[in-house]
Amino acid sequence: YQRRVREAVVSTQSTGIPSTTGHFGILPNHVPTIAILLPGIVAITTEAGEVQKFFVSSGTATIHADSTVQILAEEICGLEDIDVNAARSGLEAAQSKLASAADDVSKASAQIEVDVYSGMVATA
Amino acid sequence: MAVPMLRTSMMLSPTSARGMATLKDIEMRLKSVKNIRKITSSMKMVSAAKFSRAERALKPARVYGAGAVSLYEKNDFAEGSDRLIIAISSDRGLCGGVHTNIGRNIKATQLSDRAVSKAIIVGDKAKAILIKTMGDTFLATFNNCGKKPSSFSDALNIAEEVLTHDYDSASIVFSKFKNVVSYNTTAYPVPSLAVIEANDAIYAYDEVDNEVLRCYQEFTLANLVHASLKEQEASEQSARMNAMENATRNAGEMIDKLTLLYNRTRQAVITRELIEIISGANALE
Numbered sequence: 022y023q024r025r026v027r028e029a030v031v032s033t034q035s036t037g038i039p040s041t042t043g044h045f046g047i048l049p050n051h052v053p054t055i056a057i058l059l060p061g062i063v064a065i066t067t068e069a070g071e072v073q074k075f076f077v078s079s080g081t082a083t084i085h086a087d088s089t090v091q092i093l094a095e096e097i098c099g100l101e102d103i104d105v106n107a108a109r110s111g112l113e114a115a116q117s118k119l120a121s122a123a124d125d126v127s128k129a130s131a132q133i134e135v136d137v138y139s140g141m142v143a144t145a
Numbered sequence: 146m147a148v149p150m151l152r153t154s155m156m157l158s159p160t161s162a163r164g165m166a167t168l169k170d171i172e173m174r175l176k177s178v179k180n181i182r183k184i185t186s187s188m189k190m191v192s193a194a195k196f197s198r199a200e201r202a203l204k205p206a207r208v209y210g211a212g213a214v215s216l217y218e219k220n221d222f223a224e225g226s227d228r229l230i231i232a233i234s235s236d237r238g239l240c241g242g243v244h245t246n247i248g249r250n251i252k253a254t255q256l257s258d259r260a261v262s263k264a265i266i267v268g269d270k271a272k273a274i275l276i277k278t279m280g281d282t283f284l285a286t287f288n289n290c291g292k293k294p295s296s297f298s299d300a301l302n303i304a305e306e307v308l309t310h311d312y313d314s315a316s317i318v319f320s321k322f323k324n325v326v327s328y329n330t331t332a333y334p335v336p337s338l339a340v341i342e343a344n345d346a347i348y349a350y351d352e353v354d355n356e357v358l359r360c361y362q363e364f365t366l367a368n369l370v371h372a373s374l375k376e377q378e379a380s381e382q383s384a385r386m387n388a389m390e391n392a393t394r395n396a397g398e399m400i401d402k403l404t405l406l407y408n409r410t411r412q413a414v415i416t417r418e419l420i421e422i423i424s425g426a427n428a429l430e
Contacts, residue, residue, distance in 0.1 A: 041357065053350040055216070057360040081364050083216050086349070091212035093368055095297075 037064040060140030112138035182396035189389035196382035210372025222336040225313020228261040233319035234268035235291030241384035248274035300371035319373035320380035328380035
């Protein structure tokens with residue numbers, strides 16, 4: 022797949038993010054928050070009302086008291102760029118890797134792969 | 146390249162009685178300066194190409210850096226006494242004052258009361274500049290920087306190394322790119338997890354616990370290292386472009402002056418030979 026870096030400064034109505042503490046939405050004047058992102062979909066509703074969805078693999082989100090939000094994702098792709106079949110076969114390979122993982126480090130990295138692939142498959 | 150030529154010409158050219166530079170000497174200097182101009186001009190063009198690529202890559206990286214550092218800037222975190230410095234430079238020189246400015250900035254901090262006891266150096270140039278005064282503070286050095294554009298995995302390697310050490314607060318010293326002709330030597334602050342947790346202001350943020358803070362701090366560190374690497378690259382390539390442009394221009398001026406000198410010397414030699422022939426002919430009459 023192609024690796025692209027995407028950046029944007031947008032004024033939004035609301036943003037939905039998948040965090041470790043749950044999937045929640047951010048509206049203006051949200052209480053200041055620091056959140057870690059899980060593999061999942063970030064949905065941005067712009068001021069015009071259109072919804073843009075991106076799949077993020079992981080990252081952080083910071084909501085400041087002045088209603089600015091910084092979402093820094095490690096890797097990101099548009100939903101249309103996800104090939105579900107490739108994601109499914111990747112998921113199976115990751116699951117077998119997890120089952121056969123020997124030490125904690127490889128178990129953890131295999132678990133991360135499983136999480137990301139299952140997130141991708143779930144977007145279908 | 147110049148030395149063997151010197152030896153042969155010493156044997157062939159007539160030594161001037163007055164010690165004035167002979168025609169052959171000027172010719173050699175002219176040739177070598179013309180070579181230098183060719184080299185610096187091509188280096189300038191290579192840097193210009195690398196610079197445009199680096200500047201394009203800088204834009205998103207800058208967003209990452211600004212986003213990552215925003216939390217640390219909006220809240221004051223204590224500096225602590227155990228400080229770590231991460232110096233960002235590269236392996237290659239001929240780029241103006243980029244590396245020496247980093248070295249100067251860090252040496253000035255060492256002389257002030259904010260001296261650091263630990264340093265992680267990225268790039269051989271900063272290592273060479275700082276090793277004499279700060280060599281005992283080095284924890285790790287990275288080389289092989291500057292040949293290819295840095296990637297996020299490079300930033301991850303550096304961040305992982307930083308996280309294996311204990312410190313109160315760290316700062317990343319790098320050259321922030323302003324525009325094609327100028328850059329600033331600045332630093333990103335990177336408080337450690339302990340310092341962040343000790344600051345009560347952080348709990349004004351919702352849903353904060355130890356695990357979240359730890360992931361956040363680690364990812365932010367990687368982002369800041371990545372952003373500073375990209376800024377360093379853009380600053381370095383633009384500085385090298387300017388340095389090579391100046392060198393090319395200076396070489397051109399030298400070539401003009403030497404060409405004038407060469408022509409004058411050539412005419413003087415011809416005139417001298419004419420005088421000798423004519424006075425010889427006159428003596429025969």
